[in-house]
Amino acid sequence: MTTSITIPRPDDWHLHLRDGDMLRGVIADSARHFARAIIMPNLVPPVVRGDDAAAYRERILAALPEGMTFEPLMTLYLTETTDPDDVAAAIKSGLVKALKLYPAGATTNSASGVKDFDKVIPVLERMADLGTPLCVHGEVTDADIDIFDREAVFIDRVLDPLRKRVPQLRVVMEHITTSDGVDYVKSNADNLGATITTHHLIINRNHILVGGIKPHYYCLPVAKRESHRLALRQAATSGDTRFFLGTDSAPHPTDLKENACGCAGCYTSVNTMSLLAHVFEEEAALDKLEGFASRHGPAFYGLPVNAEPMTLAKSDRPVAFPKTIPTGAGDVTVFDPGFDTYWHVKDA
Numbered sequence: 265m266t267t268s269i270t271i272p273r274p275d276d277w278h279l280h281l282r283d284g285d286m287l288r289g290v291i292a293d294s295a296r297h298f299a300r301a302i303i304m305p306n307l308v309p310p311v312v313r314g315d316d317a318a319a320y321r322e323r324i325l326a327a328l329p330e331g332m333t334f335e336p337l338m339t340l341y342l343t344e345t346t347d348p349d350d351v352a353a354a355i356k357s358g359l360v361k362a363l364k365l366y367p368a369g370a371t372t373n374s375a376s377g378v379k380d381f382d383k384v385i386p387v388l389e390r391m392a393d394l395g396t397p398l399c400v401h402g403e404v405t406d407a408d409i410d411i412f413d414r415e416a417v418f419i420d421r422v423l424d425p426l427r428k429r430v431p432q433l434r435v436v437m438e439h440i441t442t443s444d445g446v447d448y449v450k451s452n453a454d455n456l457g458a459t460i461t462t463h464h465l466i467i468n469r470n471h472i473l474v475g476g477i478k479p480h481y482y483c484l485p486v487a488k489r490e491s492h493r494l495a496l497r498q499a500a501t502s503g504d505t506r507f508f509l510g511t512d513s514a515p516h517p518t519d520l521k522e523n524a525c526g527c528a529g530c531y532t533s534v535n536t537m538s539l540l541a542h543v544f545e546e547e548a549a550l551d552k553l554e555g556f557a558s559r560h561g562p563a564f565y566g567l568p569v570n571a572e573p574m575t576l577a578k579s580d581r582p583v584a585f586p587k588t589i590p591t592g593a594g595d596v597t598v599f600d601p602g603f604d605t606y607w608h609v610k611d612a
């Protein structure tokens with residue numbers, strides 16, 4: 265039985281760090297395990313211009329505890345009035361690594377997102393020329409589309425037509441939750457990739473709803489039925505380089521999740537690597553964890569694989585994780601997988 269594996273230090277290709285007290289409270293959890301992360305721009309107000317991203321990057325680095333290293337890979341929030349020249353300058357300076365497309369109203373802080381896709385074509389063409397990925401929150405927001413169908417409908421109605429209009433554009437479907445998402449990635453060229461979260465490999469919609477509503481399992485896109493979870497597991501553990509880790513760790517204060525109108529987001533920065541080792545072992549694919557967590561993401565983004573190693577080891581006793589993380593913006597509840605895990609990151 266394998267009891268230890270060593271992989272290059274992983275990266276997180278989809279992370280919410282927030283700002284201010286929340287940022288200061290959560291950043292160490294990511295920096296402890298991940299060398300770099302793609303930082304989501306859905307602040308209030310959002311990170312729209314190159315200057316906003318430069319200032320946010322400084323705030324992230326200032327919040328990093330002494331002695332820790334961590335490279336925030338900045339993104340810009342695509343709006344209908346985004347200036348292609350500002351985007352190109354921010355990319356060419358090396359500051360910005362991707363743009364983020366939120367359909368207006370799809371998720372937390374997405375009010376400034378895109379409604380009329382014609383308006384963003386000039387920006388997307390510039391990005392295609394520069395080889396810069398567009399990260400997409402792939403859900404339609406139409407009130408008449410069932411929430412469990414919103415990803416599949418987005419692929420047909422929005423994503424596929426958009427990719428046909430700008431065929432050279434590199435696209436990452438963020439946090440895919442369906443076999444439709446997996447199949448769409450597999451059936452396309454390799455300028456299309458997808459991130460998969462830790463929690464979507466672990467929970468299906470029953471976990472959210474059966475035996476009482478579990479607000480800490482509510483995130484967007486919402487977890488789907490079991491067959492979709494199994495398709496995600498298959499994709500993540502397949503070795504296909506188009507699938508890579510984006511935790512979508514999304515901290516909200518516990519009282520705003522345990523609420524009559526609870527926020528969407530699971531907080532997994534603390535235990536993601538342990539849970540992934542558990543999942544990959546269950547799938548008899550521990551040897552594929554390295555690709556998923558450490559190699560496929562850098563390859564898609566054209567960045568080097570991290571040189572430092574990380575060792576995960578299996579003990580014979582369950583690992584204890586904190587149930588909550590205290591922050592100046594309130595306590596954040598850590599994702600509880602509902603089972604014991606025996607894997608831990610060594611020396612971290």
Ligand SMILES: NC(=O)N[C@@H](CC(=O)O)C(=O)O
Pocket residue numbers: 280306371372401482483484485512514515528529530
């Ligand atoms: N995933 C979530 O449920 N929430 C994210 C937004 C997002 O990634 O869609 C957040 O910012 O809280």
Ligand SMILES: [Zn+2]
Pocket residue numbers: 371401438439484485
């Ligand atoms: Zn999202």
Ligand SMILES: [Zn+2]
Pocket residue numbers: 278279280304512514
């Ligand atoms: Zn997210």
